[in-house]
Amino acid sequence: MKQAIYGLILYVFLILPPVASLAESVMTIHMHMQMPLLVVVGFLFTPFLKQTFPNFFVQWNAKGVPGILLFMVITVYWMLPRAMDEALNIRAIETFKFISLPFFAGVPLRDSWSKMNRLWKSITFIFLTLTYGMIGILYILTPIQLCNNYLMLEQKTLGWSSLVTALCFLAYLILNVTIDKSKYE
Amino acid sequence: MATITKETVPSQSTVKEKIHGMLGVNRQDAKLSLVLISIAFIAFLLGGILGLVQGLNRAGLFELPSWLNYYQVLTGHGVLLVLVFSTTFTIGYFYAAFSHTLGGLLPKVRKMGWAGLGLMVIGVVFVATTIIMGDASVMYTFYPPMQASPWFYVGLVFLVLGIWLYAFGAFINVAHWRKNHRGEHLPLLAYFGVGVFVLLFIGSFGVTAEVLYIIPWAFGWIDTINVMLTRTLFWSFGHTLVNIWYLAAVSSWYVAIPKLIGGKVFNDSLARLVVILSVVLNITGGFHHQIIDPGINEGIKFMHVFMSLSIGFPSMMTAFAMFATFERTGRKKGAKGLLGWVKVLPWGDVRFLAPMIAMISFIPAGAGGIAQTNNQLDQVVHNTMWIVGHFHLTLGVSVVVSFCGIVYWLVPHLSKRVLTPKMNKLGVIQTLIWTLGMIFMAGSMHIVGLAGSPRRTSYTTYGDNATALGWDPYLFFLAIGGTLLIIGCVLMFYIVFHLMFKAPKGETAFPIAEQEEGAHATPYWTERWTVWIILMLAIVAMAYVIPLVDMIFNAPPGSPPFRTW
Numbered sequence: 001m002k003q004a005i006y007g008l009i010l011y012v013f014l015i016l017p018p019v020a021s022l023a024e025s026v027m028t029i030h031m032h033m034q035m036p037l038l039v040v041v042g043f044l045f046t047p048f049l050k051q052t053f054p055n056f057f058v059q060w061n062a063k064g065v066p067g068i069l070l071f072m073v074i075t076v077y078w079m080l081p082r083a084m085d086e087a088l089n090i091r092a093i094e095t096f097k098f099i100s101l102p103f104f105a106g107v108p109l110r111d112s113w114s115k116m117n118r119l120w121k122s123i124t125f126i127f128l129t130l131t132y133g134m135i136g137i138l139y140i141l142t143p144i145q146l147c148n149n150y151l152m153l154e155q156k157t158l159g160w161s162s163l164v165t166a167l168c169f170l171a172y173l174i175l176n177v178t179i180d181k182s183k184y185e
Numbered sequence: 186m187a188t189i190t191k192e193t194v195p196s197q198s199t200v201k202e203k204i205h206g207m208l209g210v211n212r213q214d215a216k217l218s219l220v221l222i223s224i225a226f227i228a229f230l231l232g233g234i235l236g237l238v239q240g241l242n243r244a245g246l247f248e249l250p251s252w253l254n255y256y257q258v259l260t261g262h263g264v265l266l267v268l269v270f271s272t273t274f275t276i277g278y279f280y281a282a283f284s285h286t287l288g289g290l291l292p293k294v295r296k297m298g299w300a301g302l303g304l305m306v307i308g309v310v311f312v313a314t315t316i317i318m319g320d321a322s323v324m325y326t327f328y329p330p331m332q333a334s335p336w337f338y339v340g341l342v343f344l345v346l347g348i349w350l351y352a353f354g355a356f357i358n359v360a361h362w363r364k365n366h367r368g369e370h371l372p373l374l375a376y377f378g379v380g381v382f383v384l385l386f387i388g389s390f391g392v393t394a395e396v397l398y399i400i401p402w403a404f405g406w407i408d409t410i411n412v413m414l415t416r417t418l419f420w421s422f423g424h425t426l427v428n429i430w431y432l433a434a435v436s437s438w439y440v441a442i443p444k445l446i447g448g449k450v451f452n453d454s455l456a457r458l459v460v461i462l463s464v465v466l467n468i469t470g471g472f473h474h475q476i477i478d479p480g481i482n483e484g485i486k487f488m489h490v491f492m493s494l495s496i497g498f499p500s501m502m503t504a505f506a507m508f509a510t511f512e513r514t515g516r517k518k519g520a521k522g523l524l525g526w527v528k529v530l531p532w533g534d535v536r537f538l539a540p541m542i543a544m545i546s547f548i549p550a551g552a553g554g555i556a557q558t559n560n561q562l563d564q565v566v567h568n569t570m571w572i573v574g575h576f577h578l579t580l581g582v583s584v585v586v587s588f589c590g591i592v593y594w595l596v597p598h599l600s601k602r603v604l605t606p607k608m609n610k611l612g613v614i615q616t617l618i619w620t621l622g623m624i625f626m627a628g629s630m631h632i633v634g635l636a637g638s639p640r641r642t643s644y645t646t647y648g649d650n651a652t653a654l655g656w657d658p659y660l661f662f663l664a665i666g667g668t669l670l671i672i673g674c675v676l677m678f679y680i681v682f683h684l685m686f687k688a689p690k691g692e693t694a695f696p697i698a699e700q701e702e703g704a705h706a707t708p709y710w711t712e713r714w715t716v717w718i719i720l721m722l723a724i725v726a727m728a729y730v731i732p733l734v735d736m737i738f739n740a741p742p743g744s745p746p747f748r749t750w
C-alpha cells in the first residue's frame with residue numbers, strides 16, 4: 001500500500017501540466033526520463049493491484065509470458081518517432097501514453113519478472129538491448145528530421161543516449177554471463 | 186607469513202586469516218603502503234611551503250623573485266596537494282585496509298601495486314619537470330585554451346594508468362576473497378575500498394578522454410580545441426576525485442573511530458548504503474563546477490542543482506550515524522543528561538580528536554557547498570577567494586585532518602611501532618595549530634571572497650583601487666593563518682616519519698569496530714556491484730549525453746592555444 005501511495009504521488013507529479021510540458025520540451029527527457037518514470041509508476045502500483053485483483057493476474061499472466069509480450073509491444077510503440085509526435089499534438093494519444101506506460105508496460109513487467117524463467121528474462125534483456133541499440137543507430141544516422149516537434153540535433157542526442165542505454169544493458173548482460181555468481185554467493 | 190596470500194581452500198584461509206590478524210601486519214604489504222604514505226607526506230610538505238609562498242604574496246608581504254611565477258607556484262601547490270598527496274595517501278590507506286581485512290594482498294596484486302607506483306612516479310616526474318621549467322603554469326585544472334608543454338599531459342596519462350593498475354589490483358583481490366568466502370559480506374572497510382576504486386576507475390574515463398584530446402593539440406597536430414568539452418570532461422573527474430577523498434575519510438569515521446572510543450559500528454547497512462549512494466550519484470555532480478560556464482543551457486543547469494544536492498544526502502546520513510555512535514558510546518560509559526556524553530569522549534586522544542575536528546568542520550563546509558551549488562548564490566562567489574576558502578575547509582580540514590588522524594594508528598601499525606603519549610601530545614598540538622591556522626585562513630578567504638577578491642590572482646592593488654585596498658586586512662589574516670599552517674605542516678611531516686622510523690617498537694592494532702550485538706543482518710543486495718555500476722553508468726549517461734552532444738555538434742570555432750604566463 002505504501003508503494004502504491006508513492007506511485008500515486010509520482011504519477012500525479014508527472015501528469016502536472018508544467019512538469020509534463022517541461023519534460024516533453026526536450027526529446028531525450030521525454031523518452032528517457034518521463035516515459036521510464038511512468039513505467040516505474042506502474043511498478044509501484046503492481047503489489048496493490050495484485051492484492052486487489054489476485055485472480056486476474058493468475059488467470060491472464062500465469063507464467064509471465066503474456067505480460068512481457070504486452071510490455072514489449074507497448075515499449076516498441078513508444079519508440080516510434082511518430083508516436084512521440086502524436087503524443088504532443090493529439091490529446092487522446094497523450095492520455096494514452098499516461099495510461100499505457102504504467103498499466104500496460106510497468107505493471108505487466110513487474111508482475112511477469114518474478115514468474116518468468118531464465119530464458120524469458122534473457123530474451124527481455126536482449127530485446128531491450130537490441131531495440132535501444134537499433135533506435136540509437138537509426139536516430140544518429142538518419143539524415144532527415146523524423147519528428148515534427150523536435151529538431152535534428154535533439155534527434156541525434158536521443159540517438160546517442162539510446163545507444164548508451166543499449167551499451168549499459170549490454171555491459172550488464174556481459175557481466176552476468178561472464179561472472180559465475182555461484183562462485184561468489 | 187608470506188604463505189598466507191597463496192591460493193588456499195576456503196576453510197584453511199579463514200584460519201590463516203585469523204592467525205594473520207593476530208600476528209599483525211604482512212611486512213611486504215606494509216612496505217607498499219608505507220612508501221605511498223611517505224610520498225604523500227613529502228608532497229604535503231612541499232605543497233604546504235608553496236601554499237605559504239602564495240599566502241604571503243597575496244598579503245603583499247612577499248614579492249616573488251623574478252625566476253618564480255605566482256601561477257607556477259599555484260600549479261605546483263594544486264598538483265602536489267590535490268593530485269599527489271590525496272591520491273597516494275588514499276591508495277596507500279586502502280591497500281593497507283585490503284591487506285588487513287582480506288587476509289593479505291595477493292602476490293600478483295602487490296606486484297601490480299609496485300608497477301602502479303612506478304607509473305605514477307614517471308607521471309609525476311613529467312608533470313613536475315614541466316612545471317619547474319615554467320612550461321606548465323596552467324594550474325591543476327589545466328583548462329584549455331591555456332596550453333602547457335605536451336609532456337605535461339603525457340605525464341598525466343602515466344598518472345591515470347598508475348591509478349588504473351591500483352584499481353584492477355583492488356578488484357582482483359576482492360574477487361579472490363569473495364571466491365573464498367562465498368555468500369559472506371565483504372568487510373566494511375574493504376567495501377569502502379571497492380567504492381573508492383570503482384569511482385577512481387570509472388571517474389577517470391572523462392579526464393582520460395580529455396587528455397587524449399589535448400595531446401594532439403599540444404603537439405600541434407590539430408590547430409584548435411573545443412574548450413567547453415574539455416572543461417566538462419575535466420570536472421566529471423575533478424568532482425569525483427573530491428568524493429573519493431571524502432569516502433576515504435568517512436571510512437575511517439565509520440570503521441576506526443567507534444573502535445577507538447570503545448563503541449560499535451552504528452549500523453552496517455547504513456554505512457554500505459552511504460557507499461552505494463556516493464558511488465552511484467557522484468560523477469554527475471561535476472556540473473556544479475560549471476554553473477557559470479556559458480554554453481550549457483539553463484535547463485541543464487537546473488537539472489544539475491538536484492544532481493548536485495543529492496550528494497548531500499549520504500553526507501547527512503553520515504552525520505547522523507556519527508553523532509548517534511558518540512552518544513551511544515558516551516551513554517554506555519555512564520554519561521547523563523542531554524549532552525553529558527560529549528564530556529566522556531576521549532578528547533585528549535589525537536586519534537579521536539583529529540577526525541572529530543574533521544567532522545565538525547564539515548558542517549560549515551558542507552553548508553557552504555550547498556549554498557554554492559545554487560546558481561544565483563554562486564554568481565556572487567564564483568572564482569573569488571570564497572571558493573578557495575571553501576575547499577581549504579573541506580579538503581584542507583575535513584579530509585586532511587582525517588588522514589592525519591589515520592596516520593596516528595596506521596603508520597605505527599604498518600611499521601610495527603607504537604604511538605607514545607608524548608607523540609600523542611604532539612599530535613594534539615599539531616591538530617590544534619592546523620585547525621586554528623585554517624580558521625584564520627579559510628575564514629578570511631571566505632570573507633574577502635564575498636568582498637570580491639578574485640582567486641588565482643597574484644598580488645595587485647588594481648592601481649590602488651579603494652575596493653581592492655579594502656581586502657588587505659583580510660589578506661593579512663590569511664597570511665597569519667598560512668604561517669600557522671606551515672608550522673602544522675612541518676610538525677605533521679615530523680610525526681609521520683617519526684612514527685615510521687623512530688618510535689618505540691611494538692604492536693599497534695588496526696582498529697576495526699565490530700557490529701552492535703543483535704544488529705540487523707545487512708541485506709545481500711549491497712554486494713551486487715554489477716547492478717550499482719550499471720546504475721551509475723546509466724545516471725552518468727542521463728546527465729552527460731544531452732550537454733555533450735550539444736557541445737560537440739553546436740560547437741563554436743575551436744580555440745588556438747594560449748600561453749598566458
Ligand code: HEM
Nearest residue numbers: 233236237239240263266324325581640641642667670671
Ligand atoms: C600550508 C598550508 C596551506 C596554505 C598556506 C595554502 C594557501 C593557499 C592559497 C593562498 C591559495 C589560493 C591561491 C589563489 O587562488 O590565488 C591556495 C590554493 C589552493 N590550495 Fe592551498 N594552502 C594550504 C594547504 C592546502 C592543502 C592541505 C590543500 C589540499 C589538500 C590545498 C589545496 C589547494 C588547492 C586545490 C588550491 C587551488 C589551486 C588553484 O586555484 O589552482 N591547500 N592555497
Ligand SMILES: [Cu+2]
Nearest residue numbers: 424427470473
Ligand atoms: Cu564538486
